[in-house]
Amino acid sequence: MNSQLRLPFYLTWQYIRRGKKWTLALTLMMMTIAFINLIFISSLFAGIIDGSNKQIINTMTGDIYITPPNGQDLIYNKDKIVRDIEAVDGVLAASAQIRVPATLEYNHLRGNWQILAINPDDERLVTNLADKIVSGTFLTQDDEDQIIIGRQIAGGDGVEENAFSFKGAKVGEKVTMSFNGFSKEFTIKGISYTKFLESDKRAFISEKALSKIIPSTQNSATTITVKTKDNTSSETTVAIIKSKLDNSNVYLWSEVAGMMKSVGESFVSINVLMSFVGVLIAAVTIFIVIYVDIVNKKKQIGILRAIGIKPYIIILSYVILSAVYSVIGVALGTVIFKFAIIPYFQTHPFVLPICDAVLVLSNTEYIIRAETIMWVSVISGLIPATITVRSNLLDAILGK
Amino acid sequence: MQIPPGVPDLFLPIPIKQELGSVMKKLAIQARNISKTYYAGTKKFKALNEVSIEVRSGEFVMITGRNGSGKSTLLHQLALLDSPDVGEIRIQGEITSHLPESRRMGLRLSRLGYIFQEYALIAELTALENVMLPAMMLGSSGLAKRKATDLLNKVGLEQKFSRLPSQLSGGEQQKVAIARALVNDPKIIFADEPTANLDTVASKDILSIFKFLNEKEGITILMVTHEPEELSYASRKINLVDGRVV
Numbered sequence: 001m002n003s004q005l006r007l008p009f010y011l012t013w014q015y016i017r018r019g020k021k022w023t024l025a026l027t028l029m030m031m032t033i034a035f036i037n038l039i040f041i042s043s044l045f046a047g048i049i050d051g052s053n054k055q056i057i058n059t060m061t062g063d064i065y066i067t068p069p070n071g072q073d074l075i076y077n078k079d080k081i082v083r084d085i086e087a088v089d090g091v092l093a094a095s096a097q098i099r100v101p102a103t104l105e106y107n108h109l110r111g112n113w114q115i116l117a118i119n120p121d122d123e124r125l126v127t128n129l130a131d132k133i134v135s136g137t138f139l140t141q142d143d144e145d146q147i148i149i150g151r152q153i154a155g156g157d158g159v160e161e162n163a164f165s166f167k168g169a170k171v172g173e174k175v176t177m178s179f180n181g182f183s184k185e186f187t188i189k190g191i192s193y194t195k196f197l198e199s200d201k202r203a204f205i206s207e208k209a210l211s212k213i214i215p216s217t218q219n220s221a222t223t224i225t226v227k228t229k230d231n232t233s234s235e236t237t238v239a240i241i242k243s244k245l246d247n248s249n250v251y252l253w254s255e256v257a258g259m260m261k262s263v264g265e266s267f268v269s270i271n272v273l274m275s276f277v278g279v280l281i282a283a284v285t286i287f288i289v290i291y292v293d294i295v296n297k298k299k300q301i302g303i304l305r306a307i308g309i310k311p312y313i314i315i316l317s318y319v320i321l322s323a324v325y326s327v328i329g330v331a332l333g334t335v336i337f338k339f340a341i342i343p344y345f346q347t348h349p350f351v352l353p354i355c356d357a358v359l360v361l362s363n364t365e366y367i368i369r370a371e372t373i374m375w376v377s378v379i380s381g382l383i384p385a386t387i388t389v390r391s392n393l394l395d396a397i398l399g400k
Numbered sequence: 401m402q403i404p405p406g407v408p409d410l411f412l413p414i415p416i417k418q419e420l421g422s423v424m425k426k427l428a429i430q431a432r433n434i435s436k437t438y439y440a441g442t443k444k445f446k447a448l449n450e451v452s453i454e455v456r457s458g459e460f461v462m463i464t465g466r467n468g469s470g471k472s473t474l475l476h477q478l479a480l481l482d483s484p485d486v487g488e489i490r491i492q493g494e495i496t497s498h499l500p501e502s503r504r505m506g507l508r509l510s511r512l513g514y515i516f517q518e519y520a521l522i523a524e525l526t527a528l529e530n531v532m533l534p535a536m537m538l539g540s541s542g543l544a545k546r547k548a549t550d551l552l553n554k555v556g557l558e559q560k561f562s563r564l565p566s567q568l569s570g571g572e573q574q575k576v577a578i579a580r581a582l583v584n585d586p587k588i589i590f591a592d593e594p595t596a597n598l599d600t601v602a603s604k605d606i607l608s609i610f611k612f613l614n615e616k617e618g619i620t621i622l623m624v625t626h627e628p629e630e631l632s633y634a635s636r637k638i639n640l641v642d643g644r645v646v
Contacts, residue, residue: 007536018524018564303520306481307534307580308509393501394482397520 007309008316015321023293030289031329031373034282036337038369041278043342043359044350045271049264051355052196053253056260058128059199061253062095062225063234069247074098078221081245082122085224088240090232093125096221098210102179104153104203106166113153114202115177117210117217126227129192129204136171136190144209146189147175150200154191160353161201177205184213196354198260224248263354279369283376290322290380294388301388302396311389315382322381326374334370337361427493428588428620429455429478434487435643436473447473448484449643457492457587460614460621462631465640471624472592474640478622479514479590480504492587509537513581515591519573521565527552527576528561535583544583551579555609571602578609582619589613591623595630607633 078096085094100115120139130138155165211218349356436448476482535544555575595603
């Protein structure tokens with residue numbers, strides 16, 4: 001490389017090496033903050049979307065959700081079907097549920113909630129309900145008179161839907177389940193709290209308990225939820241399960257997420273909008289920081305021009321300087337974000353009605369935002385440097 | 401004029417052309433009727449008013465005049481840092497008034513040296529690097545370093561190559577600026593009140609360097625000053641009053 005081509009890099013290196021340390025530190029701090037701001041908002045929304053998706057999957061639908069064939073209320077011979085599904089490559093576990101069209105009553109308070117009869121052992125493998133019992137314990141296969149109720153059913157101080165709940169039902173107390181003129185008393189064995197409102201408005205009994213009441217429900221289900229192994233393509237697994245089940249409807253969890261899918265899509269839209277605003281703010285911030293830096297060097301640029309340094313060398317030296325600022329800003333931002341901010345929010349997540357959100361940053365999002373910062377920086381260096389180089393030479397020398 | 405037959409060549413215009421050519425060659429700078437007006441809002445100020453000057457190669461010319469007389473403006477035009485509104489400037493015979501900035505910059509780099517009143521060194525570069533910078537535009541950095549080292553030695557800054565401008569005195573900074581102006585072997589040096597910010601000792605030091613460059617190296621020097629005692633260093637002075645040569 002001849003010395004003329006090396007000159008911009010040489011000048012940049014000397015500006016960084018011997019320039020005012022405080023100016024350099026403040027510029028890098030601004031770049032770092034601009035980058036963190038850009039990835040923070042995106043990561044937060046991604047975290048909320050990811051968190052709510054996981055809530056749906058882990059507490060309600062599993063990765064794959066199977067409903068009865070069209071025109072039927074039940075999936076029959078469910079034990080065999082569950083075994084067949086579990087034999088499919090990529091499937092970790094499957095669990096069948098029967099929805100019980102009943103009402104629950106406690107202390108003269110009555111309500112219609114979703115009551116599901118489950119095989120507790122299977123359910124443990126598909127959803128995380130067993131881990132979300134905040135009072136009492138989860139069901140076992142042989143529980144015939146016990147019931148698990150969600151926090152929104154139990155109610156109590158601080159419960160979001162306390163007005164429509166049992167207003168403080170406790171473990172060990174009795175609730176009455178009624179349907180079709182038949183009633184049975186259950187003891188509350190546990191209260192589940194998933195932090196996902198829809199999930200916390202459900203109650204669970206064992207399938208053994210239900211079959212005692214309605215023997216015809218034995219070996220049948222209204223839904224089957226399936227958990228797939230990590231790194232398994234759920235779409236492929238859905239296709240395989242569909243081929244094994246003649247008529248049942250097999251869905252990806254996202255297809256049955258209902259309102260939550262819309263919520264997720266809304267968050268995606270808001271995220272796009274916020275990202276755009278974030279990029280704009282970052283762009284303006286970086287532009288101002290670099291612009292001020294270069295405008296302050298107007299006289300220096302004038303001197304370089306006066307002694308015969310070619311304009312492209314001067315412009316390139318500031319473009320490289322801006323690029324270096326951005327690379328260091330992105331690097332510092334990445335280190336702070338990865339090793340300080342993400343770990344902090346993992347231990348102190350944002351508590352939302354649908355989930356506890358942590359920060360999630362995909363590689364693609366990271367690369368896009370890092371590239372954005374770099375391009376904005378380069379342009380922010382290019383524009384003022386070009387303007388200054390094209391300005392009246394005497395004005396530049398005199399710093400006007 | 402009709403030349404009769406048999407008249408010797410003596411009367412042909414060729415020798416006249418030759419004489420003009422040799423005069424042209426000896427002229428380092430020639431300015432004809434240059435004017436420059438500055439505008440500040442609706443007000444205008446005529447800094448130069450049809451100024452014509454000639455500076456021969458090897459001259460040491462000082463431009464004097466009161467503040468606002470147009471000294472620096474004239475120097476800026478002649479050193480190609482600015483363009484006159486009207487008039488023509490020739491540097492070593494080349495008309496420069498209408499040259500594109502790229503060519504003017506090339507001339508500034510290779511044929512002219514400029515020394516500013518306030519030194520105008522790059523703050524982030526050492527003395528050596530400041531001097532090397534223009535030379536790096538024309539050759540390898542190795543050669544630039546050798547030339548810069550040599551020049552800094554000549555101006556007496558042997559021990560201060562690695563000092564930043566902020567670590568040098570005013571006189572030392574001006575010496576670095578002189579070395580920088582000389583690094584590409586220019587034939588003409590312009591200096592705009594180079595001693596204005598210096599004490600008497602440093603001023604004499606700088607003027608001695610100019611004298612040496614002019615007398616020993618044959619470099620044409622055009623310097624602006626308003627110090628009467630400095631005029632003794634010059635071979636000629638040009639006095640400006642209200643933008644006119646008097």
